[in-house]
Amino acid sequence: MLAAVADAPGRIADVLTVRDVGDPTAPGAGEVVVRMLASTVNPSDVITVSGAYGSRISFPMVPGFEGVGVISSAGPGVPAGAIGRRVLPLGTAGNWQQYKRLGYSWCVPVPDDLPDEIACFAYINPLTASLMVERFCRPGVRNAVVTAATSAIGRHLAELLARRGITPVGVVRGTPGRTVADPADWRAVVRTDEPGWRERLRAAVGPRGIDVAFDCVGGEVGGDVFALTAGSGVFVHYGLLSGKPLPAECFTRPGGARVELFRLRDTVQTDNGQHLSELFAPVFENLRRGCLRTAVGTRVGLSALARHLRAPETGRAGKILIELQR
Numbered sequence: 649m650l651a652a653v654a655d656a657p658g659r660i661a662d663v664l665t666v667r668d669v670g671d672p673t674a675p676g677a678g679e680v681v682v683r684m685l686a687s688t689v690n691p692s693d694v695i696t697v698s699g700a701y702g703s704r705i706s707f708p709m710v711p712g713f714e715g716v717g718v719i720s721s722a723g724p725g726v727p728a729g730a731i732g733r734r735v736l737p738l739g740t741a742g743n744w745q746q747y748k749r750l751g752y753s754w755c756v757p758v759p760d761d762l763p764d765e766i767a768c769f770a771y772i773n774p775l776t777a778s779l780m781v782e783r784f785c786r787p788g789v790r791n792a793v794v795t796a797a798t799s800a801i802g803r804h805l806a807e808l809l810a811r812r813g814i815t816p817v818g819v820v821r822g823t824p825g826r827t828v829a830d831p832a833d834w835r836a837v838v839r840t841d842e843p844g845w846r847e848r849l850r851a852a853v854g855p856r857g858i859d860v861a862f863d864c865v866g867g868e869v870g871g872d873v874f875a876l877t878a879g880s881g882v883f884v885h886y887g888l889l890s891g892k893p894l895p896a897e898c899f900t901r902p903g904g905a906r907v908e909l910f911r912l913r914d915t916v917q918t919d920n921g922q923h924l925s926e927l928f929a930p931v932f933e934n935l936r937r938g939c940l941r942t943a944v945g946t947r948v949g950l951s952a953l954a955r956h957l958r959a960p961e962t963g964r965a966g967k968i969l970i971e972l973q974r
Contacts, residue, residue: 650950650972651745655708657699661957664697664711666950672749675723680752682735684972686768687715687743688942689957691889696741705741712743715972716758716767726752734758736771736928739921746950746972753921756928759936765969766935769942774931776886776912777804777940780862782930784884784908785812789859791881792816793849793873796864796889797837798826800942800967805862806833807939817852819865819873840869850876857881858905867892874898877905886910942967949974 651669654660675681693711695701719733730752737743739754758767785792789812794805797818806828809816815835818828822841828834836852838845849872857878863870864887871894877883883905885894898907916924934940945966948956953970 649746651710652712652950652953653708653710654697657697657707660694660697660711661954664954664957666952666954669745672747675721675726675749677724678726678752679723679749680719680726680730680755681721682717682737682748682750682755683720684715684717684737684743684746684748685734686717686764687712687970687972688768689968689970690714690772692772693741710742710745712745712970713738713741714768714771715743715970716764717743717748717972719755720747722752730755734760734764734767736767738771738916738924744950744953744970744972751921754924756924759932762932762935765944766941768969769967770928770931770935770940772912773801773804773942774934774940775916775927776910777801777808778931778934779912779915779927780884780886780910781805781808781812783910784860784882785809785814789814791853791856791859791878793819793853793858793861793876795819795862795869795873796821796887797828797834798823799864801864803829803833804940806830808934811939817849819849819869846872849873858883860884861905862886865889866894868895871895871898874905874907879903879905881905882908884908884910886912944969947971 649671652666654663656663672681692713719730722730735755737748737750742748792814794802794816796802797820818834818837822839838849853876858876859881861873861877861883863885866888867890874883943966947969950972
């Protein structure tokens with residue numbers, strides 16, 4: 649079978665090759681083999697290949713945390729009706745290959761009415777946004793701030809907050825060609841590349857302060873957003889796009905907001921995947937309603953993936969959809 653393999657840590661465009669590898673061995677007890685249909689490139693894949701998680705990742709490795717496929721064979725102890733089921737194969741990377749062997753408990757059944765190109769993106773951003781809003785948007789929350797508001801997860805957070813009657817303030821870098829998907833979802837959008845942005849953010853937030861902040865940037869921007877979060881509020885930190893940690897005062901400031909470090913992995917890896925169908929139920933329902941969806945910008949066959957990642961970026965909006973059987 650074909651697989652995209654990173655032989656060593658590094659920049660993904662430099663270290664990824666697509667080649668023939670051995671087919672997966674027959675599934676053991678409680679295991680299945682999934683014929684992969686589609687996957688995508690997520691920042692978590694890029695970060696993993698870079699070597700950032702060296703303590704738990706060994707090379708060579710097949711990237712790909714998101715994807716959808718069909719169970720093609722099953723080992724002892726797996727229900728006979730599982731074969732032919734379309735699933736999200738979770739728990740590990742390895743979705744950038746034509747077949748993946750894994751434990752059946754890590755396979756989330758996909759509703760029949762969700763096409764592959766929608767189901768493929770149901771995991772990292774939609775599930776993260778859904779869990780964070782459900783967990784941290786307590787009754788009475790009105791002032792919310794979202795950093796990296798032009799990102800896919802920023803859009804998802806705005807959609808979910810709108811359903812609760814909350815119109816957030818977005819914080820963006822001001823990257824040329826990048827804008828929030830729907831300006832009507834935001835009370836204000838503040839660009840950090842413009843002078844006086846901190847004052848504009850303070851004015852947009854108002855004297856009450858931020859009730860809940862969702863930050864995936866860290867660094868000085870994260871610290872500035874934290875400083876505007878009310879002492880009774882919560883600062884949810886779930887990423888580090890700046891590559892710089894939050895200032896120490898975010899954790900030591902007397903009377904400061906509560907800092908919550910959210911990692912999707914901590915929730916997903918609980919109880920060996922037994923609760924995954926329950927976690928995904930609200931995500932699938934939102935996808936049916938047209939919420940939490942991800943636009944596809946480029947379709948590429950697995951055989952062309954490495955070449956595509958080495959090509960200069962064209963600025964095309966939307967995510968890459970990897971078609972794994974070509």
